[in-house]
Amino acid sequence: xxxxxxxxxxxxxxxxxxxxxxxxxxxxxxxxxxxxxxxxxxxxxxxxxxxxxxxxxxxxxxxxxxxxxxxxxxxxxxxxxxxxxxxxxxxxxxxxxxxxxxxxxxxxxxxxxxxxxxxxxxxxxxxxxxxxxxxxxxxxxxxxxxxxxxxxxxxxxxxxxxxxxxxxxxxxxxxxxxxxxxxxxxxxxxxxxxxxxxxxxxxxxxxxxxxxxxxxxxxxxxxxxxxxxxxxxxxxxxxxxxxxxxxxxxxxxxxxxxxxxx
Amino acid sequence: xxxxxxxxxxxxxxxxxxxxxxxxxxxxxxxxxxxxxxxxxxxxxxxxxxxxxxxxxxxxxxxxxxxxxxxxxxxxxxxxxxxxxxxxxxxxxxxxxxxxxxxxxxxxxxxxxxxxxxxxxxxxxxxxxxxxxxxxxxxxxxxxxxxxxxxxxxxxxxxxxxxxxxxxxxxxxxxxxxxxxxxxxxxxxxxxxxxxxxxxxxxxxxxxxxxxxxxxxxxxxxxxxxxxxxxxxxxxxxxxxxxxxxxxxxxxxxxxxxxxxxxxxxxxxxxxxxxxxxxxxxxxxxxxxxxxxxxxxxxxxxxxxxxxxxxxxxxxxxxxxxxxxxxxxxxxxxxxxxxxxxxxxxxxxxxxxxxxxxxxxxxxxxxxxxxxxxxxxxxxxxxxx
Numbered sequence: 001x002x003x004x005x006x007x008x009x010x011x012x013x014x015x016x017x018x019x020x021x022x023x024x025x026x027x028x029x030x031x032x033x034x035x036x037x038x039x040x041x042x043x044x045x046x047x048x049x050x051x052x053x054x055x056x057x058x059x060x061x062x063x064x065x066x067x068x069x070x071x072x073x074x075x076x077x078x079x080x081x082x083x084x085x086x087x088x089x090x091x092x093x094x095x096x097x098x099x100x101x102x103x104x105x106x107x108x109x110x111x112x113x114x115x116x117x118x119x120x121x122x123x124x125x126x127x128x129x130x131x132x133x134x135x136x137x138x139x140x141x142x143x144x145x146x147x148x149x150x151x152x153x154x155x156x157x158x159x160x161x162x163x164x165x166x167x168x169x170x171x172x173x174x175x176x177x178x179x180x181x182x183x184x185x186x187x188x189x190x191x192x193x194x195x196x197x198x199x200x201x202x203x204x205x206x207x208x209x210x211x212x213x214x215x216x217x218x219x220x221x222x223x224x225x226x227x228x229x230x231x232x233x234x235x236x237x238x239x240x241x242x243x244x245x246x247x248x249x250x251x252x253x254x255x256x257x258x259x260x261x262x
Numbered sequence: 263x264x265x266x267x268x269x270x271x272x273x274x275x276x277x278x279x280x281x282x283x284x285x286x287x288x289x290x291x292x293x294x295x296x297x298x299x300x301x302x303x304x305x306x307x308x309x310x311x312x313x314x315x316x317x318x319x320x321x322x323x324x325x326x327x328x329x330x331x332x333x334x335x336x337x338x339x340x341x342x343x344x345x346x347x348x349x350x351x352x353x354x355x356x357x358x359x360x361x362x363x364x365x366x367x368x369x370x371x372x373x374x375x376x377x378x379x380x381x382x383x384x385x386x387x388x389x390x391x392x393x394x395x396x397x398x399x400x401x402x403x404x405x406x407x408x409x410x411x412x413x414x415x416x417x418x419x420x421x422x423x424x425x426x427x428x429x430x431x432x433x434x435x436x437x438x439x440x441x442x443x444x445x446x447x448x449x450x451x452x453x454x455x456x457x458x459x460x461x462x463x464x465x466x467x468x469x470x471x472x473x474x475x476x477x478x479x480x481x482x483x484x485x486x487x488x489x490x491x492x493x494x495x496x497x498x499x500x501x502x503x504x505x506x507x508x509x510x511x512x513x514x515x516x517x518x519x520x521x522x523x524x525x526x527x528x529x530x531x532x533x534x535x536x537x538x539x540x541x542x543x544x545x546x547x548x549x550x551x552x553x554x555x556x557x558x559x560x561x562x563x564x565x566x567x568x569x570x571x572x573x574x575x576x577x578x579x580x581x582x583x584x585x586x587x588x589x590x591x592x593x594x595x596x597x598x599x600x601x602x603x604x605x606x607x608x609x610x611x612x613x614x615x616x617x618x619x620x621x622x623x624x625x626x627x628x629x630x631x632x633x634x635x636x637x638x639x640x641x642x643x644x645x646x647x
Contacts, residue, residue: 006273013357072533088463157361157365158365159361160318160320160352160359160365161359161361161365162357162378162382163318163319163352163353164318164352164353164357164430164432164436165358165378165379165426165427165430166353166354166356166358166379166382166383166430167353167378168351168382169351169353171353171382172353175367175378176367179366179367179369180286180367180369182369198472227468232339233294
């Protein structure tokens with residue numbers, strides 16, 4: 001059934017809200033100096049730092065998030081609801097608040113941060129590792145929620161049969177569960193990586209904005225508009241880069257999924 | 263562990279289990295001798311799946327024990343589960359499941375699916391593959407060995423699932439309504455294969471079903487489970503002729519009415535079934551006679567139940583019931599009453615009872631069984647084999 005005409009008008013406006021700003025950005029990019037802007041030292045530094053930290057935090061999300069998703073998917077419905085809510089809170093929370101929360105726990109005067117600092121002289125905030133922690137905090141819920149849904153719907157029947165055929169728990173996990181949820185795992189990982197790449201609020205509060213250490217691409221873009229660090233042109237170039245990689249990720253995920261479904 | 267399938271594995275199953283559920287406890291004593299095939303019949307929600315879950319190691323026991331007996335050279339009993347002792351995990355039980363859905367692994371081709379069990383039990387890659395190909399040959403799908411499951415029809419998938427279950431070399435195979443999801447065309451082939459391979463390998467089997475025909479074809483004994491309790495233990499053919507439980511009678515097409523076993527009106531030896539204020543004549547079942555003064559089931563073939571007009575009180579020989587189903591076929595009318603009785607009479611007899619025309623759903627009639635077989639209404643799982 002076709003939706004009513006006025007509904008379609010709203011839909012088109014909605015689409016415009018999502019797409020037009022991005023198109024607008026394209027008109028401001030200085031295409032002639034794009035190459036130079038992209039290889040400017042501070043740009044390359046920010047890009048490299050972003051890739052490195054996002055890669056590390058995605059690995060952390062996978063290593064910690066997959067077991068968590070499996071735990072939630074196999075828990076009783078009541079336990080699962082509580083756990084899922086706990087995972088959802090950071091997802092809904094403004095990342096700034098997340099950054100503040102991380103500071104309160106791991107900062108130099110934080111509950112865990114203080115004794116660690118007094119004992120070892122090490123403090124996590126304002127380090128590259130701090131960026132990874134902030135990104136993991138913000139990105140992991142995406143992976144967990146995506147994966148948990150897939151794990152719940154992908155049959156426990158297969159696991160039951162595999163165990164009855166003589167497969168140990170470990171074998172069931174590696175030979176049956178993991179292959180069955182691979183599409184969800186890839187989707188969740190990509191989402192988490194994209195979220196980590198774009199992370200700003202928690203990073204800014206918890207890790208600060210120091211070039212080469214914690215100034216990732218989003219922070220570099222922000223800084224550019226405050227007149228420090230990279231130029232506005234560079235900021236636009238960086239934004240374009242993020243936009244292109246987002247498009248590539250979405251397109252790649254789509255074709256990959258279609259292939260997986262067959 | 264040997265995954266060899268040519269030789270009977272010769273293990274029996276002895277389970278005496280109590281599992282707590284929210285609505286009721288499931289209590290059942292099941293014994294299947296080596297190579298035996300037991301059918302577990304029962305309505306939905308009777309606890310059949312709970313029993314399978316307990317046997318497979320997915321549901322904890324509250325009381326009782328599960329053991330595999332015999333089992334080749336060491337003719338010893340191996341306890342799988344009992345409270346207060348560490349239960350043997352599913353993958354070490356040697357109890358394999360074949361369910362309603364084939365549940366083939368979608369990411370593996372057919373050979374790899376069938377080889378999954380042997381590989382999991384430590385067989386070498388090449389040997390497991392050869393064994394899997396043998397099994398695919400047996401179920402007639404060797405030419406599709408390299409294909410993925412999604413390219414197969416439902417019946418073909420179930421044949422692969424069957425091959426996969428047997429290839430694992432189980433000591434006991436649990437068949438959970440293995441034909442329920444198949445269409446009419448593929449059912450006979452899968453059923454034939456299953457019958458053949460059970461006989462050839464001598465694998466001990468427990469079949470869960472609510473089809474009497476499945477039990478006939480595959481099982482040598484059967485038990486009827488109702489509300490978590492075993493109500494009947496018998497041979498499959500016997501359920502068809504002389505069922506002794508509500509569900510068994512329903513399966514075989516008999517009517518069942520609940521009442522109280524009472525002495526006959528003349529104080530004679532023959533008891534009657536008291537239903538409300540009606541007294542129905544009956545013959546006690548020799549194998550499960552009801553005790554006087556206790557609740558009993560009256561079981562009657564539809565042909566042995568007459569219809570009488572509502573106001574016919576002769577000898578209090580009928581019981582009034584509301585009609586819940588009317589079917590007419592081959593010159594007979596089959597009327598099902600809400601009290602459980604079923605009458606099958608000629609259209610003329612039906613018209614006489616209603617005072618003209620066929621009975622309709624919702625109308626009330628007097629049903630008069632000429633002879634009821636009176637059976638103890640078992641509430642306990644009693645050791646009557």
